[in-house]
Amino acid sequence: MPWFRLILCCCLYTPLALLAQDSHLAEAAAPIPALENYFKESLNTRDGLPHNTINAIAQTPDGYLWFGTWEGVARYNGREFQVYDRSPLTGLPDVGVRTFHLDRHQALWVAGSRGGLVKIKDGIWQAHPPLGVLINRVLLDSQDRLWLATEGKGLYRQNPDGSRIVLQQTDGLPSDQVHSLLEDQAGRIWIGTSDGLVFLDQQLQLQQPTAVELHRTPVFALTERENELLVGTERGLFSIATPTSAVETLLANVPVSALLQESRDLLWIGTVDRGLLRQYHGVTEQLDIRRGLPNNRILALLQDNEKSLWVGTNGGVFRLRDAPFTTYTTEQGLAGNFVRAVLSHSDGCIYVGSGRGLDQFCNGQFKRLDMSAASVGQSVLSLAEGPDGSLWAGTYADGLIQLKQGQVVQHYHAGNLLPANEVRAILPLADGKIWVGTALGAAYIDNGTVQYFSREQGLPSPFIMALYQSADQRIFIGSGAGVAVLKPDGSLQRLNLQPFDDADYAFGFAEDAEAGLLWMTTDRGLLAYDLASEQIRMIGRAQGMPFDKLFQLVLDQQGHFWISSNRGVLRLERQVALDLIAGRRGWVDIELYGESDGMSSAQANGGSMKAATLHHDGSVWVATSMGVSNVKPKRLERFSRINPPVVVEKFVADDHELTLGDEYVLAAGTNRIEIHYAGLGYVMSQRIQYRTLLEGFDLQWVNRGSSILAEYTNLPPGDYRFRVAAAYPGGDWSKNEAVLTFTVLPHLWQRGWFQLLLLAILAGSLILGIRWRLGSLQRSELRLRKLVAEQTAELQLLARQDALTGLANRRAFDEALQHEYQRAQRYHTTLCLALLDVDHFKRVNDQLSHAVGDEVLKRVAAVLKQQSRSIDLLARWGGEEFAILLPDTSLEDATEVCERLRHKVERLDLNDIAPDLRITISIGLTTNYKLDLSQLLLHADQALYQAKRDGRNLLVIAGQPNKNG
Structure with a gap:
C-alpha cells in the first residue's frame, strides 16, 4: 500500500522497502537469500493439525517441534502430528493452548485457557493448579520464579515453593491484560500490557521506562538484541538501550505481534495484519498472503535447530527454509511457468x-x-x-x-x-x-x-x-x-x-x-x-x-x-x-x-x-x-553434515502399546515386537536413513532405509538393547543414538533350574528307557504307520472334497456315479440323477461381490446336505451347479426329494448376507431306465436346461412335460 510505504520510509533512519517493490535492495545489502527465494511450505488441519490458529511454537532438546492451538498441543516429528488435548495424561483443564515457554532447565511449559499450566520434562506431563483465566505468557526467571501473564487478572508470580502472588492494576500495573514478558541480562522483568510497558527491577519494584512512546499502547512482543530491548507494539517496533534512554523507532505504524532475533543484523517481525517482515541491515522485506503466506496474522515465530523459520498464523503453520532445490x-x-x-x-x-x-x-x-x-x-x-x-x-x-x-x-x-x-x-x-x-x-x-x-x-x-x-x-x-x-x-x-x-x-x-x-x-x-562396440545395456x-x-x-x-x-x-x-x-x-x-x-x-x-x-x-x-x-x-x-536426532516413539508387544519408560519386562511367549522411531530432522524428513542394532540378537547393524519401524518375532528369552541411528543421505550417522532396553522372560521350561531338573529326569529316564527300547521302537513304528494312514486318508479326503462347500467334488462324484450305475445295471435297480443350478447367480456375483456369492453357495450346500437322505450322494458339480445321486430310488421318490430341496432353498433366509436377497434353484431329474451312463448325464442336463428356459425355480423330469410350465 502506498501510504504504508511512505510512512515506513519517513520513519526509518535507514532506507526501507517492501519486497514487492525493492527486493533488489535487500539482495544488494548482504549475501543472504531474498525472502522470495526461500522454500515455502504450509501445514494445516489437512496435514494433521487440530486447529489452524497456531498460538505458540517451541522445539524441545530432543528435537520435537511443538505447536500450541485452540484445540490442543500438536507434537511434530517431520512426518506426522501427535495431538495432545484435555486428558488425564496432560492434566490440562481445557484444550485451548495460548503459549509455550522453554525454560533454562529444558522443560517445556504449556499454558492457556482456564489458566491451565503444565510442565513437560522427559516425556512426563506435570500439571500445576490452574488460574481460572487465560494465560498469555509464561516466564521462568533466573531465580526459578514463574511469571504468568494473564488476560484480565494481571501478572502472577509463582515462587519455587509453589506459593503465588498477583500483581494487578491496583498495584500500579498499567492494565490487568498482560501480553508479553522478558527477563533481560540485568535481571529486570519487563512486562508488556495492553496499556504500555513497565518493568520490575531486581528488588521487584514496579517502574516505567521514561520513553513516552512506550506508554499507553499495547505491547505484544519483547526481545533482546545485544544491549538493547526491542519492543513490538500496536504502533510499531521500537528499541531502548536502558530504561531511561530515548527510544529509537525501527518500524512505525505497523502493529507488531511477534519478534525473533536470528542474528545481530537480522530480525524477523510478525505483524497483526501485515504478514511477516524481515529487517536486515536496515532493509525491510515483506511476505504476505500475496506471496504464499496462508494468513497475514502472525502469532508465533521460531527458528529450529536446522535454521528453518516456523511461523504460526491464523491459517496454519508456515515454514521458510533452505532446500536442496531453488525454483x-x-x-x-520468469516470463512463463511452463518451462x-x-x-x-x-x-x-x-x-x-x-x-x-x-x-x-x-x-x-x-x-x-x-x-x-x-x-x-x-x-x-x-x-x-x-x-x-x-x-x-x-x-x-x-x-x-x-x-x-x-x-x-x-x-x-x-x-x-x-x-x-x-x-x-x-x-x-x-x-x-x-x-x-x-x-x-x-x-x-x-x-x-x-x-x-x-x-x-x-x-x-x-x-x-x-x-x-x-x-x-x-x-x-x-x-x-x-x-x-x-x-x-x-x-x-x-x-x-x-x-x-x-x-x-x-x-x-x-x-x-x-x-x-x-x-x-x-x-x-x-x-x-x-x-x-555399439552394444546397448539397460x-x-x-x-x-x-x-x-x-x-x-x-x-x-x-x-x-x-x-x-x-x-x-x-x-x-x-x-x-x-x-x-x-x-x-x-x-x-x-x-x-x-x-x-x-x-x-x-x-x-x-x-x-x-x-x-x-x-x-x-x-x-x-x-x-x-x-x-x-x-x-x-x-x-x-x-x-547435519545429524538429525533420533527418538523411539512407540514400543508395541503383541499388538499392545507400552508406555515409554526406561526398561521393559515382557511376558514369556511374547511373539511380536514393534519398535517405531523417528529422526527429528525437518530439512529432508522423508529422506532420513536409519540403521538399527538389537544387541543380543543382531550381529551387525541393519540398514533400514527410510523405514521407521523395526519388527522382531519369536525372540528367545533374554536381555536386549535396541539402538537406532539416523542420518541424512550421504551424511554421518547420528552420534546420539536412541536406546531402548527390554527383557523377554522365559517360560518355565526355559528357566535354568528347570532345565537342570529336566536333565536329571532325562538321565534317569534314559537308564530305564534302555530296557524298553525295543518296545518303544515298535510302538513308534505303529504310531508312524497310523499317522501315515491318517494323513493319507486326510489327503484322499481333501482330493475328493470341494474346498468351499465341503461337499464331494466332481472327481468323487464321477467315481460314485460310475459305481452306482454299474451296481444298478447288475441288480436291475433304479438309479436317479438330479442336476441343480442356482438361478441368476451371476447377478449375485456382479452386484454383490464374489464374496457374497461364495457365502450363498455355502448356504445352499448346507440346505441340500441337511434335506437330502443318508443314501444320497451330494456333490458340487462346478460353479453354481450341484449334483445328487439317488441310488435305489424310484422316480416318484426322487421327485419328492428334489421338490423338498427346491422349496427349502426358496425359503432360505439370506438377509444377514444382503437385505432382500432370495435364492432359487432349477433342477433337472432323470432315471437310468434304458439309458447308458453318458445318456444319463445328458438327459439330466437337458432337463435342467428346460427348467431354466421355462422360467427357473422349477423341477423338470427328463422325458416328461413340465407340469409347472
Missing part, C-alpha cells in the same frame, strides 16, 4: 524457454528477450548455443530463431527450409552448419541449402526430440519411435530398442567420454550405448529405476547423474550405474527429489532440448511445469 517462477520475473528448455551459455548466463517466451538469467535477475520480430506466440521449445556464441531458440509454432546480443538475426520456418514450425531439437555444428529437429522430420542446413531426413531416408519416426554429435562425428537422432545414427560416411543406422523392454521414445543423449558411453534417456529407462525398472520415463541426464562435477522425469529429479551415482551395466551389481540406489525438496512442481518437462543443463558453477538446472529449478550438488553436502 524460479513468474513471481521472480520447456534451459541452457547454460558460455556468457555465464542461463537461458530459459517457456510457453510465454525466452528469458536470460544473469546475476540473480531475469531479463525478457524480445523475439516478436520473428515469433508471434514466443512459445519456446528448445535452446542451443552456436559456435559463435549466438543463441538458437526453437519455438512451438514459429520455427527456429537465431539471436545475437538479444537481437533476432536469423529466422528459419516452414516457408524457408524447415519441414515444420515446431522445433524440438537444435544441434549447431562447429563449422556453422546446423541440424534442426521438428515434428515432421530433421533438417540439415548448410549455408542456405537444406537436406531433409524423415521415414523415407530411414528415420524410425519424423517426430524428432533430441540431436547429438558424438566425439567421433556421429549424429544421433532421437525420435518418437527410437534412435537413428548418421555415420560420417553418410549411412544411416537404426538402433533396435525393442529388446530393452520395448523402448520407443528417445528423449535425450549425454556422452560419458571417460567410459566410452552415450547415455540415452527413454520411455523405458536409461540405456547405455557403447560407442566402440537400467530400467528391473534394476531399481522407480518408473519408466526419463527425460534428460546431466552428469555433475561430483560424479552423479541427475535425471529429469515427470515425477521428480533422480540422482544416481555414476559409478553405481557403471558397475551395474558391467555386471558387478544388480540393483541401483536412487534418490528422488520433488516438491518437498524445493521444486514448485515435481513434474519436469521433456521431449525437447535441453530439458536440463549443467551450469559453469556446478549447478544443475531443470525445466519443470512450474518454473525452472536448480540444485547445487555441493550444497547437499551441507545438508548431509
Whole structure:
C-alpha cells in the first residue's frame, strides 16, 4: 500500500522497502537469500493439525517441534502430528493452548485457557493448579520464579515453593491484560500490557521506562538484541538501550505481534495484519498472503535447530527454509511457468524457454528477450548455443530463431527450409552448419541449402526430440519411435530398442567420454550405448529405476547423474550405474527429489532440448511445469553434515502399546515386537536413513532405509538393547543414538533350574528307557504307520472334497456315479440323477461381490446336505451347479426329494448376507431306465436346461412335460 510505504520510509533512519517493490535492495545489502527465494511450505488441519490458529511454537532438546492451538498441543516429528488435548495424561483443564515457554532447565511449559499450566520434562506431563483465566505468557526467571501473564487478572508470580502472588492494576500495573514478558541480562522483568510497558527491577519494584512512546499502547512482543530491548507494539517496533534512554523507532505504524532475533543484523517481525517482515541491515522485506503466506496474522515465530523459520498464523503453520532445490517462477520475473528448455551459455548466463517466451538469467535477475520480430506466440521449445556464441531458440509454432546480443538475426520456418514450425531439437555444428529437429522430420542446413531426413531416408519416426554429435562425428537422432545414427560416411543406422523392454521414445543423449558411453534417456529407462562396440545395456525398472520415463541426464562435477522425469529429479551415482551395466551389481540406489525438496512442481518437462543443463558453477538446472529449478550438488553436502536426532516413539508387544519408560519386562511367549522411531530432522524428513542394532540378537547393524519401524518375532528369552541411528543421505550417522532396553522372560521350561531338573529326569529316564527300547521302537513304528494312514486318508479326503462347500467334488462324484450305475445295471435297480443350478447367480456375483456369492453357495450346500437322505450322494458339480445321486430310488421318490430341496432353498433366509436377497434353484431329474451312463448325464442336463428356459425355480423330469410350465 502506498501510504504504508511512505510512512515506513519517513520513519526509518535507514532506507526501507517492501519486497514487492525493492527486493533488489535487500539482495544488494548482504549475501543472504531474498525472502522470495526461500522454500515455502504450509501445514494445516489437512496435514494433521487440530486447529489452524497456531498460538505458540517451541522445539524441545530432543528435537520435537511443538505447536500450541485452540484445540490442543500438536507434537511434530517431520512426518506426522501427535495431538495432545484435555486428558488425564496432560492434566490440562481445557484444550485451548495460548503459549509455550522453554525454560533454562529444558522443560517445556504449556499454558492457556482456564489458566491451565503444565510442565513437560522427559516425556512426563506435570500439571500445576490452574488460574481460572487465560494465560498469555509464561516466564521462568533466573531465580526459578514463574511469571504468568494473564488476560484480565494481571501478572502472577509463582515462587519455587509453589506459593503465588498477583500483581494487578491496583498495584500500579498499567492494565490487568498482560501480553508479553522478558527477563533481560540485568535481571529486570519487563512486562508488556495492553496499556504500555513497565518493568520490575531486581528488588521487584514496579517502574516505567521514561520513553513516552512506550506508554499507553499495547505491547505484544519483547526481545533482546545485544544491549538493547526491542519492543513490538500496536504502533510499531521500537528499541531502548536502558530504561531511561530515548527510544529509537525501527518500524512505525505497523502493529507488531511477534519478534525473533536470528542474528545481530537480522530480525524477523510478525505483524497483526501485515504478514511477516524481515529487517536486515536496515532493509525491510515483506511476505504476505500475496506471496504464499496462508494468513497475514502472525502469532508465533521460531527458528529450529536446522535454521528453518516456523511461523504460526491464523491459517496454519508456515515454514521458510533452505532446500536442496531453488525454483524460479513468474513471481521472480520468469516470463512463463511452463518451462520447456534451459541452457547454460558460455556468457555465464542461463537461458530459459517457456510457453510465454525466452528469458536470460544473469546475476540473480531475469531479463525478457524480445523475439516478436520473428515469433508471434514466443512459445519456446528448445535452446542451443552456436559456435559463435549466438543463441538458437526453437519455438512451438514459429520455427527456429537465431539471436545475437538479444537481437533476432536469423529466422528459419516452414516457408524457408524447415519441414515444420515446431522445433524440438537444435544441434549447431562447429563449422556453422546446423541440424534442426521438428515434428515432421530433421533438417540439415548448410549455408542456405537444406537436406531433409524423415521415414523415407530411414528415420524410425519424423517426430524428432533430441540431436547429438558424438566425439567421433556421429549424429544421433532421437525420435518418437527410437534412435537413428548418421555415420560420417553418410549411412544411416537404426538402433533396435525393442529388446530393452520395448523402448520407443528417445528423449535425450549425454556422452560419458571417460567410459566410452552415450547415455540415452527413454520411455523405458536409461540405456547405455557403447560407442566402440555399439552394444546397448539397460537400467530400467528391473534394476531399481522407480518408473519408466526419463527425460534428460546431466552428469555433475561430483560424479552423479541427475535425471529429469515427470515425477521428480533422480540422482544416481555414476559409478553405481557403471558397475551395474558391467555386471558387478544388480540393483541401483536412487534418490528422488520433488516438491518437498524445493521444486514448485515435481513434474519436469521433456521431449525437447535441453530439458536440463549443467551450469559453469556446478549447478544443475531443470525445466519443470512450474518454473525452472536448480540444485547445487555441493550444497547437499551441507545438508548431509547435519545429524538429525533420533527418538523411539512407540514400543508395541503383541499388538499392545507400552508406555515409554526406561526398561521393559515382557511376558514369556511374547511373539511380536514393534519398535517405531523417528529422526527429528525437518530439512529432508522423508529422506532420513536409519540403521538399527538389537544387541543380543543382531550381529551387525541393519540398514533400514527410510523405514521407521523395526519388527522382531519369536525372540528367545533374554536381555536386549535396541539402538537406532539416523542420518541424512550421504551424511554421518547420528552420534546420539536412541536406546531402548527390554527383557523377554522365559517360560518355565526355559528357566535354568528347570532345565537342570529336566536333565536329571532325562538321565534317569534314559537308564530305564534302555530296557524298553525295543518296545518303544515298535510302538513308534505303529504310531508312524497310523499317522501315515491318517494323513493319507486326510489327503484322499481333501482330493475328493470341494474346498468351499465341503461337499464331494466332481472327481468323487464321477467315481460314485460310475459305481452306482454299474451296481444298478447288475441288480436291475433304479438309479436317479438330479442336476441343480442356482438361478441368476451371476447377478449375485456382479452386484454383490464374489464374496457374497461364495457365502450363498455355502448356504445352499448346507440346505441340500441337511434335506437330502443318508443314501444320497451330494456333490458340487462346478460353479453354481450341484449334483445328487439317488441310488435305489424310484422316480416318484426322487421327485419328492428334489421338490423338498427346491422349496427349502426358496425359503432360505439370506438377509444377514444382503437385505432382500432370495435364492432359487432349477433342477433337472432323470432315471437310468434304458439309458447308458453318458445318456444319463445328458438327459439330466437337458432337463435342467428346460427348467431354466421355462422360467427357473422349477423341477423338470427328463422325458416328461413340465407340469409347472
